[in-house]
Amino acid sequence: MNILLLGSGGREHTLAWKMNQSNLLKKLFIAPGNAGTLQAGTNVSLDILNFESVGIFCIENNIEMLIVGPEEPLVKGICDYFQSEERLKHIALIGPTKTGAQLEGSKDFSKQFMERYNIPTARYKSFTRDTVADGFQFLKSLQAPYVLKADGLAAGKGVIILENITEAQIALADMLEGKFGDASKTVVIEEYLHGIEMSAFVVTDGKSYKILPEAKDYKRIGDSDKGLNTGGMGAVSPVLFANDEFMKKLEDRVIRPTIKGLLNESIHYCGFIFFGIMNVKGDPYVIEYNARMGDPETEVAVPRIKNDLVEIFIAMAKGNLEKINIDIDKRTVTTVMMVSEGYPEAYEKGKEISGLECVENCIPFHAGTKLEDEKIVTNGGRVIAVSAFGKNIQEARNLSYQGVAVINYEGKYFRKDIGSDLMNLK
Numbered sequence: 031m032n033i034l035l036l037g038s039g040g041r042e043h044t045l046a047w048k049m050n051q052s053n054l055l056k057k058l059f060i061a062p063g064n065a066g067t068l069q070a071g072t073n074v075s076l077d078i079l080n081f082e083s084v085g086i087f088c089i090e091n092n093i094e095m096l097i098v099g100p101e102e103p104l105v106k107g108i109c110d111y112f113q114s115e116e117r118l119k120h121i122a123l124i125g126p127t128k129t130g131a132q133l134e135g136s137k138d139f140s141k142q143f144m145e146r147y148n149i150p151t152a153r154y155k156s157f158t159r160d161t162v163a164d165g166f167q168f169l170k171s172l173q174a175p176y177v178l179k180a181d182g183l184a185a186g187k188g189v190i191i192l193e194n195i196t197e198a199q200i201a202l203a204d205m206l207e208g209k210f211g212d213a214s215k216t217v218v219i220e221e222y223l224h225g226i227e228m229s230a231f232v233v234t235d236g237k238s239y240k241i242l243p244e245a246k247d248y249k250r251i252g253d254s255d256k257g258l259n260t261g262g263m264g265a266v267s268p269v270l271f272a273n274d275e276f277m278k279k280l281e282d283r284v285i286r287p288t289i290k291g292l293l294n295e296s297i298h299y300c301g302f303i304f305f306g307i308m309n310v311k312g313d314p315y316v317i318e319y320n321a322r323m324g325d326p327e328t329e330v331a332v333p334r335i336k337n338d339l340v341e342i343f344i345a346m347a348k349g350n351l352e353k354i355n356i357d358i359d360k361r362t363v364t365t366v367m368m369v370s371e372g373y374p375e376a377y378e379k380g381k382e383i384s385g386l387e388c389v390e391n392c393i394p395f396h397a398g399t400k401l402e403d404e405k406i407v408t409n410g411g412r413v414i415a416v417s418a419f420g421k422n423i424q425e426a427r428n429l430s431y432q433g434v435a436v437i438n439y440e441g442k443y444f445r446k447d448i449g450s451d452l453m454n455l456k
């Protein structure tokens with residue numbers, strides 16, 4: 031099968047690395063890809079939001095399956111575009127249509143969806159410019175901290191959490207006045223949930239679903255969860271508190287009702303669903319849905335899947351997912367994200383990366399890298415996620431950190447405490 035994978039992060043390198051192990055794969059193209067995906071397939075320089083040019087590439091290269099890594103093309107309707115074009119209709123799609131992607135693309139939609147199907151989530155209300163006064167009142171009815179969310183996609187920056195009510199009211203007004211452009215024309219205000227976060231993932235063909243390995247992501251830039259929010263600085267899978275009892279609650283209260291809800295609303299969903307979960311005293315609550323895999327969670331979840339990933343994708347596209355048994359490696363995988371100094375704010379690109387050839391017993395998944403004049407250079411805030419297997423967290427993280435120690439570039443930064451909180455939880 032000829033496959034085109036869209037995206038250029040650590041998630042896409044991991045998916046490409048895994049698909050490259052399949053006998054069912056003929057040709058793999060990644061658009062736009064990075065210096066890592068080059069080892070698993072052919073990079074193609076395409077604007078992934080220009081659906082027409084993606085379509086033309088698919089026809090010219092006999093692409094039989096399109097896999098969409100990031101959320102933006104999904105929310106903007108790439109799958110709807112492929113389904114509506116006669117010459118593209120035959121291409122299997124891994125990713126939901128625009129309506130399904132609303133689970134991620136609109137917080138207001140996802141909160142209403144959860145309300146309709148009794149899926150546990152924080153109490154909330156949505157406000158627009160016309161109802162800002164009601165928003166101020168609603169804030170008063172809540173206890174600090176106050177959680178404000180831009181309704182639409184805001185590149186991971188649309189959630190503001192504040193301790194002080196006056197600051198929260200100012201933030202609400204700013205958001206409704208366009209702080210995040212159209213994304214914050216509607217703002218969801220919700221109750222703060224106290225607990226430990228984790229990420230759960232499923233693949234679904236719209237009828238049945240399979241649970242993939244769960245993960246814990248480390249979102250803040252600094253050790254001990256200090257400093258600015260990032261896309262994710264590291265991850266661990268499995269998550270020790272997500273034991274059988276917790277996972278059963280999650281499946282009964284969250285996963286199954288979500289799939290049933292989509293079916294009930296005739297939203298055909300063939301793709302990944304990412305559940306951002308808060309464990310509140312042993313009970314799962316949904317913080318958010320995403321219509322894609324997480325990054326860097328993919329770098330720890332996907333290596334633990336023993337199945338042929340292309341076979342899973344084919345079963346999803348054919349509506350046969352029910353027949354697949356997901357076989358999960360019991361070992362732990364950790365990943366440590368190496369970033370550029372300054373990230374998640376301003377940083378420099380183009381720094382030569384050395385030492386990649388010396389890495390042992392771990393897998394460096396590339397994120398912001400590119401090949402330039404035969405050299406691999408930094409090309410983003412998040413540069414390389416170093417994943418490793420171990421019989422426990424300690425062993426895996428030692429190997430990840432050994433890998434991090436031999437890879438170098440000017441301005442290299444990483445968190446030193448990935449997984450350490452989970453070791454203490456035992």
Ligand code: AMP
Pocket residue numbers: 152177179186189220221222223224227249306317318
């Ligand atoms: P989101 O983009 O919805 O994942 O939110 C970003 C981060 O804000 C989450 O990963 C949580 O750490 C935090 N967060 C969001 N909603 C809540 C909530 N209701 N209670 C506590 N923390 C939250």
Ligand code: GLY
Pocket residue numbers: 247261262320323324325326327
């Ligand atoms: N690591 C969180 C995300 O992918 O949204």
